[in-house]
Amino acid sequence: MRYHTHIATSIAAGAGVAIQTDVAFTFPYVVGIAIGSLLPDIDEPNSYVGRRSFGLAKVIKSIFGHRGITHSLLVCGLIFYLYQLYSYEWLFGIACGYIFHVIGDFFSKRGVPLFWPIVRKKIKSPLTYETGKPSEQLIFYIAIGLIIYFLYKYSLYSQLF
Ligand SMILES: [Zn+2]
Numbered sequence: 001m002r003y004h005t006h007i008a009t010s011i012a013a014g015a016g017v018a019i020q021t022d023v024a025f026t027f028p029y030v031v032g033i034a035i036g037s038l039l040p041d042i043d044e045p046n047s048y049v050g051r052r053s054f055g056l057a058k059v060i061k062s063i064f065g066h067r068g069i070t071h072s073l074l075v076c077g078l079i080f081y082l083y084q085l086y087s088y089e090w091l092f093g094i095a096c097g098y099i100f101h102v103i104g105d106f107f108s109k110r111g112v113p114l115f116w117p118i119v120r121k122k123i124k125s126p127l128t129y130e131t132g133k134p135s136e137q138l139i140f141y142i143a144i145g146l147i148i149y150f151l152y153k154y155s156l157y158s159q160l161f
Contacts, residue, residue: 001104001129003038003048005136008143010037010100015150017096018159024089025156032093036079039094040070040101071102072116 001009014033018025041047043060044067050057060070069075079095105112108131111124129135151157 001101001108001131001136001139003041005140005143006037006041006101006104007034008140008147009104010034010097012143012146012150013100013103014093014096015147015154015156018156019150019154023092025159026089027160028088028090029093030160032090032095033097033100034093036094036097037101037104039098040075040105043068043070067105067110067112067122069113069116071105071112071114073102073114074116076102 010033011030014030015025017023018029023029038047038049042049042053042057043064044050045053045057045061047057050061064070076095076099079091079098083091083095102112102114106114106123107125107128109124109128110131111122111128113120113122115123129139
């Protein structure tokens with residue numbers, strides 16, 4: 001999934017969380033989601049975040065490989081744990097965005113090593129899309145449509161500022 005699709009699907013999912021729970025759809029929460037939805041690809045020097053990582057992406061990739069440790073439930077859990085320690089709204093956003101990214105990649109053809117390091121094999125959904133192909137474009141537009149729908153139908157925009 002390319003970075004804009006990760007941001008769009010994650011914000012759409014984050015809006016869904018805000019509608020279903022008492023989480024407020026605030027600006028720090030949404031910005032956190034956008035940042036969190038990009039972070040797992042810090043293991044790929046050519047990704048949006050990797051190109052801005054001052055070489056960190058190269059190091060992580062050489063140790064763990066692309067879609068290794070950063071795409072595991074272990075790291076998702078660690079970030080949620082951080083949120084338990086420091087309950088900032090933006091940190092909750094980052095944790096949500098992070099896990100939405102991993103879920104997004106779970107639906108891609110290449111899959112993700114969800115249970116790293118216990119099971120290193122990449123696991124994927126039975127129903128997948130191909131990165132950069134029309135199926136991903138479609139997902140992007142559906143996500144944008146959902147965000148607009150949620151914003152107006154549930155007046156989420158009123159919580160933003
Ligand atoms: Zn990824």
